[in-house]
Amino acid sequence: MQRASVSFRPITGLSSPERRAVGFLEGHQELDAAEEFEELSAKETDRLLAAMGRWCDGMLGPKKWFHNFDGTKLMVFKLNEHRFYAYRYHPLPITNPAFLLSVLTIHVEKREWESDDAELDRVDQWRMNPGAKAAVAKVYPENGRGQCKRLSRN
């Protein structure tokens, strides 16, 4: 798989930062979630931040605001016709395995009845992209501890 040169930017100031965080994957034309987020009005931004805060606090919905896709590591934050697709990722499997990220990738405007399939495929590709993993690891480093443990086992 091609290693994209991308970066990860966490959204600061959300609730329960010790448990969960949300951020944008950026640096590729397909990764437009951050750009579209910046275009929202102040009211819309706050409504979406409230939804992200609920996810960070461990709440399961409402589904009209955000939800997972069964059998995947993918999820979406919704605001009227806006869809911000993301994947869930544990960036610190050794030092803090419970810590969970929602990595926002692409944005689409669509209606309730339209299918998410095409977007989900694209988001899943980003989830597996080595460049994306490296970008997240730059912000959430394991400080080498994870690597050492793995090496000592081999």
Place this chain on the structure above:
Amino acid sequence: MQEAITKLTHSKDKMQHWTAGSPLRMVRAISADFIAQLESIIEEIPGFSHGDLAKRIGVSLGRVSQVMNSPGNFTLKNTVVYTNAVEMNLAIVVYPIEPNGNGAPISGDVFRTCWEIAGRPRNMFDIHDNTVGFTTHSGCGMAAIGHVWKTSAKTDSNNQLISFVPINGYASINAPTITGEGKIRNNA
């Protein structure tokens, strides 16, 4: 440069919540939390829609959609009307700002869940009758979840909570918080 800034902001453990210093944004956050609770309740009622909610309240579907999508100017009267329309009640909770927190408002879902876990006490007598009260270092009163571990809590000679065996699943969720800070008060 951007990367350096990102790292810097990420390293601040107590990064202030996005509502900090802005009453308007705090109002939006609280309004959004209220709507989120309503939407969650509506989603749990099979077949119930915004249209049904509009009929119960006696307003148009458009008005309900407008309020649910952009709840900024909710009046207290409207919060009561909308809450009652989904057969729920409303409380306004005042609670202390946590000195070590980032100022994030605590969702009403959290308070409601604690109330459910506490056996839905209707007054302070219910709490006294059914719980082992405890005070916290911030002095904010007794643990409403106490009844869950009433018969299993153990204290040391200073009346400090040292352990308890959760009777049901809910207690274990709250255990880490209480074990560190709780101080048993003898109700007997």
